[in-house]
Amino acid sequence: xxxxxxxxxxxxxxxxxxxxxxxxxxxxxxxxxxxxxxxxxxxxxxxxxxxxxxxxxxxxxxxxxxxxxxxxxxxxxxxxxxxxxxxxxxxxxxxxxxxxxxxxxxxxxxxxxxxxxxxxxxxxxxxxxxxxxxxxxxxxxxxxxxxxxxxxxxxxxxxxxxxxxxxxxxxxxxxxxxxxxxxxxxxxxxxxxxxxxxxxxxxxxxxxxxxxxxxxxxxxxxxxxxxxxxxxxxxxxxxxxxxxxxxxxxxxxxxxxxxxxxxxxxxxxxxxxxxxxxxxxxxxxxxxxxxxxxxxxxxxxxxxxxxxxxxxxxxxxxx
Amino acid sequence: xxxxxxxxxxxxxxxxxxxxxxxxxxxxxxxxxxxxxxxxxxxxxxxxxxxxxxxxxxxxxxxxxxxxxxxxxxxxxxxxxxxxxxxxxxxxxxxxxxxxxxxxxxxxxxxxxxxxxxxxxxxxxxxxxxxxxxxxxxxxxxxxxxxxxxxxxxxxxxxxxxxxxxxxxxxxxxxxxxxxxxxxxxxxxxxxxxxxxxxxxxxxxxxxxxxxxxxxxxxxxxxxxxxxxxxxxxxxxxxxxx
Numbered sequence: 066x067x068x069x070x071x072x073x074x075x076x077x078x079x080x081x082x083x084x085x086x087x088x089x090x091x092x093x094x095x096x097x098x099x100x101x102x103x104x105x106x107x108x109x110x111x112x113x114x115x116x117x118x119x120x121x122x123x124x125x126x127x128x129x130x131x132x133x134x135x136x137x138x139x140x141x142x143x144x145x146x147x148x149x150x151x152x153x154x155x156x157x158x159x160x161x162x163x164x165x166x167x168x169x170x171x172x173x174x175x176x177x178x179x180x181x182x183x184x185x186x187x188x189x190x191x192x193x194x195x196x197x198x199x200x201x202x203x204x205x206x207x208x209x210x211x212x213x214x215x216x217x218x219x220x221x222x223x224x225x226x227x228x229x230x231x232x233x234x235x236x237x238x239x240x241x242x243x244x245x246x247x248x249x250x251x252x253x254x255x256x257x258x259x260x261x262x263x264x265x266x267x268x269x270x271x272x273x274x275x276x277x278x279x280x281x282x283x284x285x286x287x288x289x290x291x292x293x294x295x296x297x298x299x300x301x302x303x304x305x306x307x308x309x310x311x312x313x314x315x316x317x318x319x320x321x322x323x324x325x326x327x328x329x330x331x332x333x334x335x336x337x338x339x340x341x342x343x344x345x346x347x348x349x350x351x352x353x354x355x356x357x358x359x360x361x362x363x364x365x366x367x368x369x370x371x372x373x374x375x376x377x378x379x380x381x382x383x384x
Numbered sequence: 385x386x387x388x389x390x391x392x393x394x395x396x397x398x399x400x401x402x403x404x405x406x407x408x409x410x411x412x413x414x415x416x417x418x419x420x421x422x423x424x425x426x427x428x429x430x431x432x433x434x435x436x437x438x439x440x441x442x443x444x445x446x447x448x449x450x451x452x453x454x455x456x457x458x459x460x461x462x463x464x465x466x467x468x469x470x471x472x473x474x475x476x477x478x479x480x481x482x483x484x485x486x487x488x489x490x491x492x493x494x495x496x497x498x499x500x501x502x503x504x505x506x507x508x509x510x511x512x513x514x515x516x517x518x519x520x521x522x523x524x525x526x527x528x529x530x531x532x533x534x535x536x537x538x539x540x541x542x543x544x545x546x547x548x549x550x551x552x553x554x555x556x557x558x559x560x561x562x563x564x565x566x567x568x569x570x571x572x573x574x575x576x577x578x579x580x581x582x583x584x585x586x587x588x589x590x591x592x593x594x595x596x597x598x599x600x601x602x603x604x605x606x607x608x609x610x611x612x613x614x615x616x617x618x619x620x621x622x623x624x625x626x
Contacts (some may be wrong), residue, residue: 177507201413204405213461244486244490247479248487248488250476251479253471254474254476254477255475255476257458258474258476260462261459261462261467261468261470261536262459262487262488262535263460263488264491265460266459298480
């Protein structure tokens with residue numbers, strides 16, 4: 066997609082979404098839409114490190130949870146408005162990304178992934194032991210009221226998440242097409258070769274960690290507003306980490322649109338399943354779909370589309 | 385004669401209790417064609433990794449263009465003008481051939497029109513112009529070797545290390561790559577060639593070095609090195625006995 070049409074579509078989605086509360090009355094749609102958009106942000110953030118640079122982060126929920134608790138802290142301590150919470154969560158997520166990256170990126174491949182799992186345990190244990198943030202039982206987060214224009218709390222966080230999703234996707238697309246994306250893909254293909262081409266691999270991986278961490282953490286920030294209650298179990302939930310991994314893999318990790326497709330698809334199915342079947346079915350569904358894709362379509366939906374195009378082209382070329 | 389562009393002094397590299405390399409002293413003059421031979425495991429690639437910065441030597445110093453670069457990271461050496469190709473081609477998959485060349489160019493300057501022209505020139509000079517927009521994964525073995533060289537050349541290096549750039553190629557393809565390296569050398573680039581294909585490395589080199597268990601056992605003209613008794617023993621053992 067060319068840049069101008071892309072930006073026009075992004076702007077239309079943004080404006081359309083922001084006016085949605087004026088036309089749609091039922092808050093449930095915003096409730097469900099919030100979750101879907103949250104996963105668009107998470108999957109997009111994950112893909113910058115996991116998809117472009119090839120460093121699989123199993124600890125997404127650590128960054129998400131950090132965002133949740135930064136917001137919760139700011140609400141309790143200062144009654145801070147949502148935009149401040151989001152910005153603060155982004156900064157904390159970025160710092161957390163750099164710190165984790167600095168400690169773990171010298172180890173390559175699977176060891177990095179294992180270290181990210183440890184990060185979740187460390188942060189969750191930390192929160193368990195901070196009484197101010199409610200410890201293991203969590204805390205109420207009574208946020209300041211939403212601006213009246215949005216018509217309600219849920220509509221407000223939905224719009225906030227929509228803005229974050231558009232910003233995250235635009236950023237991911239920009240990175241993908243810039244020299245940063247090229248360097249990250251070179252790192253994914255071969256670190257020694259990238260280094261021999263003048264790519265400062267460690268710094269570039271840290272940049273990817275910082276951006277990825279910031280995006281995932283901002284996805285967590287509105288949660289305190291959204292749920293009015295935060296606890297370590299849901300903030301550092303395994304489901305977040307699993308979805309963050311599954312959505313880009315199912316959509317396709319090579320391009321920004323892969324995680325978007327994966328997140329829209331999988332999160333929607335989960336929302337529908339939660340209402341119609343049971344909420345436990347979620348995890349099962351993700352597991353089954355993920356296994357199916359890993360086995361049958363390792364390049365995700367984008368890979369399937371590319372294969373299909375190639376087949377059609379060949380058929381067309383035949384006399 | 386001009387000052388050497390690379391001066392390697394007393395370089396050693398240990399892996400655990402095993403000394404894989406050294407102590408080794410090597411000089412490389414600007415524009416020189418140096419052949420590096422030796423049996424498998426004799427330390428050729430280890431020496432090259434110390435020069436290009438993938439390994440930090442445990443002892444000794446490496447001076448490039450008058451600067452001590454012993455502890456400089458690999459990416460900085462690459463930007464200073466030390467380029468290399470890898471024994472096993474390492475294309476940047478998921479990118480086109482042209483994008484592969486843009487990776488090193490990203491760190492040298494902006495993508496102005498002249499930069500893209502430069503990439504196209506290099507692609508044409510190695511014979512990959514027709515494959516410009518092909519995905520890197522679709523290249524043949526010869527094309528992958530050429531891509532490795534093109535990626536090294538696009539930065540206009542002063543020293544190029546070709547690590548078995550001809551392994552697995554047919555005779556015609558070997559001539560092809562040799563001619564390419566010769567043309568490159570004509571532009572003033574010093575080339576270190578690691579090679580098992582003896583006739584190729586002997587034809588190419590002005591000077592040759594033979595490594596064995598991490599040490600230099602012979603140095604001189606290709607003829608001298610090939611006729612050296614020790615070299616014949618370790619390297620051409622079977623042929624000398626025949």
